[in-house]
Amino acid sequence: MGEEGVKLYGNILSPFVLRVEWALQLKGIKYEYVNEDLSNKSPQLLQYNPVHKMVPVLVHNGRPIAESAVIVEYIDEAWSDFYPLLPSNPYQKATTRFWAKFVEEKCLHGSFDVLSRVGEEQLQAVKEMQESLKTLEGHLEENKFFGGETIGFVDIIAGWMPSWLGMIEEIIGIKIINEEDLPLISAWIKDFLDHNLVKETMPPQEKVMAHMRAIRENVLSAMSA
Amino acid sequence: MAGDQELKLLGSWASPFVIRARIALNLKGVGYEFLEEGLGTKSELLLKSNPVYKQIPVLIHNGKPICESMIIVQYIDEVWAAAGPSILPSDPYDRAIARFWAVYIDDKWFPLLWKIIIAKADDEETAEAAEQVIAGLQLLEEAFEKCSKGKDFFGGKSVGCIDIALGCYFGWVKAAEKMAGVKLLDKEKIPLLMGWAERFCSADAVKELMPEVDKLIEHGKMVRARLNAAATN
Numbered sequence: 001m002g003e004e005g006v007k008l009y010g011n012i013l014s015p016f017v018l019r020v021e022w023a024l025q026l027k028g029i030k031y032e033y034v035n036e037d038l039s040n041k042s043p044q045l046l047q048y049n050p051v052h053k054m055v056p057v058l059v060h061n062g063r064p065i066a067e068s069a070v071i072v073e074y075i076d077e078a079w080s081d082f083y084p085l086l087p088s089n090p091y092q093k094a095t096t097r098f099w100a101k102f103v104e105e106k107c108l109h110g111s112f113d114v115l116s117r118v119g120e121e122q123l124q125a126v127k128e129m130q131e132s133l134k135t136l137e138g139h140l141e142e143n144k145f146f147g148g149e150t151i152g153f154v155d156i157i158a159g160w161m162p163s164w165l166g167m168i169e170e171i172i173g174i175k176i177i178n179e180e181d182l183p184l185i186s187a188w189i190k191d192f193l194d195h196n197l198v199k200e201t202m203p204p205q206e207k208v209m210a211h212m213r214a215i216r217e218n219v220l221s222a223m224s225a
Numbered sequence: 226m227a228g229d230q231e232l233k234l235l236g237s238w239a240s241p242f243v244i245r246a247r248i249a250l251n252l253k254g255v256g257y258e259f260l261e262e263g264l265g266t267k268s269e270l271l272l273k274s275n276p277v278y279k280q281i282p283v284l285i286h287n288g289k290p291i292c293e294s295m296i297i298v299q300y301i302d303e304v305w306a307a308a309g310p311s312i313l314p315s316d317p318y319d320r321a322i323a324r325f326w327a328v329y330i331d332d333k334w335f336p337l338l339w340k341i342i343i344a345k346a347d348d349e350e351t352a353e354a355a356e357q358v359i360a361g362l363q364l365l366e367e368a369f370e371k372c373s374k375g376k377d378f379f380g381g382k383s384v385g386c387i388d389i390a391l392g393c394y395f396g397w398v399k400a401a402e403k404m405a406g407v408k409l410l411d412k413e414k415i416p417l418l419m420g421w422a423e424r425f426c427s428a429d430a431v432k433e434l435m436p437e438v439d440k441l442i443e444h445g446k447m448v449r450a451r452l453n454a455a456a457t458n
Contacts, residue, residue, distance in 0.1 A: 051364060069328075090304050093303070
């Protein structure tokens with residue numbers, strides 16, 4: 001193919017794309033960002049990710065990688081000289097991967113349940129989300145970030161939560177994160193949103209809000225159809 | 226590293242996830258104590274070692290627990306790197322491809338197979354799930370061609386990450402076929418995978434671990450009955 005360099009196929013509404021951008025920027029890697037219109041996907045995207053046809057896709061020297069968490073681990077291994085994202089000790093690495101998976105399975109899916117349900121079922125989803133966050137808080141311990149003093153792999157994987165959960169709270173009119181119940185998660189959210197990289201890469205909140213409202217509308221109308 | 230190490234694996238003979246961990250340990254020639262958890266019961270040790278999910282497998286290495294099958298497999302590969310063939314490839318790009326397919330297999334493909342296993346008789350969704358499982362196997366057939374590069378396994382000369390991720394499910398695929406009366410494995414459609422499956426099941430590190438399909442069917446029926454009973458309560 002003869003293509004050199006790093007390209008990232010993405011979309012500003014996708015929190016999964018943001019994960020990859022954080023990883024690239026923490027490592028100081030130069031890349032070309034290709035914006036995808038998800039209602040009209042480019043032939044390149046379909047060629048590079050034929051299985052899922054989704055963003056993000058990282059193309060490094062002409063070779064594509066899909067799945068945000070897989071891409072972030074790839075970035076850590078391919079550019080291993082600077083800013084490690086995962087610990088090198090195998091046990092700590094396994095623990096890191098475990099909590100990243102927990103965030104994906106419990107918190108991400110849980111947040112979708114909160115956004116897409118109504119009434120009693122929604123309240124139940126909120127309660128489960130709070131329990132998941134409480135469990136996750138245990139892993140944070142007294143550290144500023146999950147990665148310690150600096151942002152690491154779990155912070156990157158969980159990094160959608162600070163802004164997205166806030167927006168979900170606003171849309172559904174229910175508070176999910178109470179500072180008294182989740183003091184460490186609340187502090188982490190503040191520190192994460194305060195980080196220069198996060199501030200610089202934050203997508204326009206009104207656009208993301210509109211997108212999330214649309215998701216909720218679509219699910220609710222499908223349910224009553 | 227090697228030598229006196231306390232290594233326990235909490236698991237069950239029927240769980241494909243547990244089989245993954247055991248294959249990895251076999252590939253590295255590492256001895257361990259296998260503690261069988263009965264169906265429907267959870268030991269004190271399991272609850273203590275995996276308080277988040279309370280599920281098998283759990284590898285306990287010198288008292289420290291590691292959970293989630295593919296995380297355990299990678300851990301074993303890293304700790305006993307020198308002891309046996311590499312389970313994950315050494316090149317970062319090939320590793321990313323291996324991880325991509327492991328995620329696909331677990332997150333997209335297996336839930337469809339599971340649907341077939343636990344479906345009640347004459348469930349309309351079974352036929353659709355079967356079609357999707359077959360379509361997934363087609364994708365995996367193409368992936369096998371690319372990854373194996375003409376060799377015996379996804380991992381090349383020896384059993385690797387994708388082999389372990391997919392191969393552990395093959396007994397259950399056959400069980401699902403009998404339980405639901407659907408054909409999932411078609412030699413015409415997936416000739417490479419069928420050849421691979423035979424080689425995988427007879428590989429030294431694997432052969433004694435794969436349960437008999439009839440036993441899996443029996444076990445599957447019990448799991449299905451318990452799930453359906455719980456759902457109606």
